Amino acid sequence: MTQQGVRWTADQVLALAPDAASRKAGSKLGAAGPWSEAGSSDEGTVWGLCKGSGSKPYQTVVDIADAAGPAYKCSCPSRKFPCKHALGLLLLWAADVAAVPRAQAPEWAGEWAAGRRRRAEKKAGDVSGAPSGSADPEAARRRAERRAERVTSGAAELEQRLADLLRGGLATAEQSGYGLWEETAARMVDAQAQGLAGRVRELGAIPSTGPGWPVRLLEECALLHLLGRGWLRRERLPDGLAATVRSRMGLPASADGPPLRDRWLVLAQYDTTDPRLTTRRIWLHGADSHRTVLLLSYGAAGRAPELALPVGLALEAEVSAYPGAGQQRVALGEQFAPPAPAATRPPGMTTSQAAARYGDALRDDPWLESVPVTLDRVVPAPDGESWQLADANGDAALPLTPATRSRPGLWRLVALSGGAPVRVFGEYGHQGFTPLTAWPEGTGDAVALC
Numbered sequence: 001m002t003q004q005g006v007r008w009t010a011d012q013v014l015a016l017a018p019d020a021a022s023r024k025a026g027s028k029l030g031a032a033g034p035w036s037e038a039g040s041s042d043e044g045t046v047w048g049l050c051k052g053s054g055s056k057p058y059q060t061v062v063d064i065a066d067a068a069g070p071a072y073k074c075s076c077p078s079r080k081f082p083c084k085h086a087l088g089l090l091l092l093w094a095a096d097v098a099a100v101p102r103a104q105a106p107e108w109a110g111e112w113a114a115g116r117r118r119r120a121e122k123k124a125g126d127v128s129g130a131p132s133g134s135a136d137p138e139a140a141r142r143r144a145e146r147r148a149e150r151v152t153s154g155a156a157e158l159e160q161r162l163a164d165l166l167r168g169g170l171a172t173a174e175q176s177g178y179g180l181w182e183e184t185a186a187r188m189v190d191a192q193a194q195g196l197a198g199r200v201r202e203l204g205a206i207p208s209t210g211p212g213w214p215v216r217l218l219e220e221c222a223l224l225h226l227l228g229r230g231w232l233r234r235e236r237l238p239d240g241l242a243a244t245v246r247s248r249m250g251l252p253a254s255a256d257g258p259p260l261r262d263r264w265l266v267l268a269q270y271d272t273t274d275p276r277l278t279t280r281r282i283w284l285h286g287a288d289s290h291r292t293v294l295l296l297s298y299g300a301a302g303r304a305p306e307l308a309l310p311v312g313l314a315l316e317a318e319v320s321a322y323p324g325a326g327q328q329r330v331a332l333g334e335q336f337a338p339p340a341p342a343a344t345r346p347p348g349m350t351t352s353q354a355a356a357r358y359g360d361a362l363r364d365d366p367w368l369e370s371v372p373v374t375l376d377r378v379v380p381a382p383d384g385e386s387w388q389l390a391d392a393n394g395d396a397a398l399p400l401t402p403a404t405r406s407r408p409g410l411w412r413l414v415a416l417s418g419g420a421p422v423r424v425f426g427e428y429g430h431q432g433f434t435p436l437t438a439w440p441e442g443t444g445d446a447v448a449l450c
Contacts, residue, residue: 007097008064008341012310013090015269015448016070018080022087029088032099038092039103044338046093046100047109050085052076060085061109063116065338069308073112081304147192151249154191155228158184158200162221162228170214174207181205195250199224199367223367240325244365247324255331257321262286264293264317265344266309267372267425268436270450273301280305283372283425283436284319284330285346292346292372293319293330307332311437312446314342326364328372345439345446348376348423351391351398358428370429377421380414389433392421401432409449413438416447 010030017023029035029050036057038048044065049057062082063071072086082090093100105113161184165173173180181204188197203220206213230237230245237245247253264284271280282295297305309315318333349357354373361371378389381397387405390397404410416422416438426435426449436450 008090008094008310009312009445010091010094011445011448012312012341013087013094015310016082016090016308017087018082018304022080022082022084025084026082026087026091029084030091030095032092032096035089035092035099037106038089038100039105040093040100041102041105041113043113045105045109045113046089047105048089048092048100050088058085059108060089061112062086062090063113064090066116069306069339071116079303147251150191151193151251152232154188154193154196155231155249157187157191158196158224159228159232162225165221170217173217178204193249195248196224196227198250199227226366238325240323240364243323244325244327244367247322247327248365248367253323255320255322255329257323257330259318259320259333260286260289260291260330261316261318261336262289262291263314263342264319265314265342265346266311266339267292267346267374267446268311268448268450269309270436271304276301278303278305280307282307282309284309285374287314287344290347292328292374293321294328294372295319295332296329309339311448312341313339314344315339324365326361326368343445345423346374346425348374350394351375351378351389351396352394354398354428354433358430368429370427370431370434372425373428373433374423374425375433376423378424379419379421380410380417389424389435398428399432401429401434404432404434407450409435412447413449416440 014023014026017026034051036049036051040046045061045063047059047061050060051057058074058076060074061072070082070090072082074083074085076083076085078084181200185197185200185204188194188200199220203217203224206217206220209216227245227248230241231249234242234245243253264286267283267285269280269282271278273279278299278301280297280299282297283292284295285292295307297307299305315335316337317335319330320333321327322329322331354375357373358371361368375389375398377392379392381388381390383397383399387400387410388397389400400410413422413424413435417440420441422441423439424435425437426433428434436448438447438449440447
């Protein structure tokens with residue numbers, strides 16, 4: 001049952017928007033004017049009729065009690081999830097109790113919600129009743145061996161190409177253009193080494209990117225070489241590091257860690273996209289375990305991933321870790337209650353402690369781009385043409401990543417601080433700190449910055 005007495009904030013609702021246009025359009029529908037017959041149930045269903053351009057209003061219904069995040073249905077023709085009507089309805093529900101009172105769901109909304117719960121119960125029954133060991137383990141072993149052989153061939157070929165590059169000089173990388181790297185990446189895809197292919201594409205984008213690009217290219221070549229050699233000698237590595245190498249090469253793995261039950265606070269959620277895939281990253285912090293873990297969810301290009309957990313909510317659930325030394329990624333297991341607003345905050349650390357944490361993490365995973373950290377009592381401050389987060393009680397600071405300086409989240413953080421210390425969660429790595437969520441001093445709610 002959802003906690004109807006504790007409603008979401010507008011920021012938590014707008015964090016569900018698939019893009020800026022939907023966020024803007026949904027905000028315009030967050031008032032009572034276009035809505036009629038709106039209501040909500042104890043089971044976590046919110047519904048309403050929204051007047052559109054036609055004679056018939058749009059029927060909009062949202063299930064906010066789904067433990068994997070809200071689910072939506074609207075009779076409008078939009079292919080976005082959630083559409084602007086679902087966002088507007090949730091904004092109205094969050095802001096105006098009188099406009100969305102508790103009521104008996106109309107037939108069209110009740111049938112949809114009941115159908116969802118029947119399907120969820122059936123799915124749970126199918127999973128629990130599935131026979132164990134139905135797959136042929138010998139066939140799976142042979143498939144894994146064949147793939148390992150292809151990956152080994154790909155790693156050996158990449159080693160040779162890196163040697164040729166260094167033998168000919170880094171200047172040849174600028175002359176050859178991106179086509180050579182794309183061809184090499186395609187060869188790695190053919191070898192089923194998706195991780196190598198991704199890193200090769202990143203490496204190919206470095207030449208001619210400004211002063212110092214040869215140094216950056218050499219650093220990336222060294223990391224690629226280290227990964228290739230790690231794969232070719234994986235039998236000699238400790239188990240945890242060998243699992244990390246397999247993961248970095250792009251081999252599939254299952255979340256086989258023991259289930260960890262906790263009340264997980266949603267620290268941040270943001271999407272990255274490429275022409276084929278949308279990847280959603282959701283950071284969680286366990287209230288009892290004090291662990292910070294990562295959920296990944298995927299959607300086809302142009303579509304938002306299904307899992308949505310806005311910042312500031314918390315859910316009681318089990319998670320299981322993926323293999324690998326220092327691995328932060330987990331799979332979401334059984335959920336015992338739907339997400340609900342929470343006033344808790346993760347504990348913070350100093351900027352010096354954050355830098356030391358990243359250094360420690362690199363020992364377990366040399367290819368790690370960043371680690372999640374929460375900085376306590378820091379102040380955003382300009383540093384020439386850049387920005388940094390400076391300790392309020394010391395003389396240390398962390399630079400912000402170059403990408404952060406061009407995003408509106410930076411100015412939101414500066415406005416939230418107003419020169420006073422704030423607590424900030426984000427990702428810290430070799431390029432600097434990327435702020436994702438902030439809490440002002442006192443009892444203010446979490447503010448998403450991404």
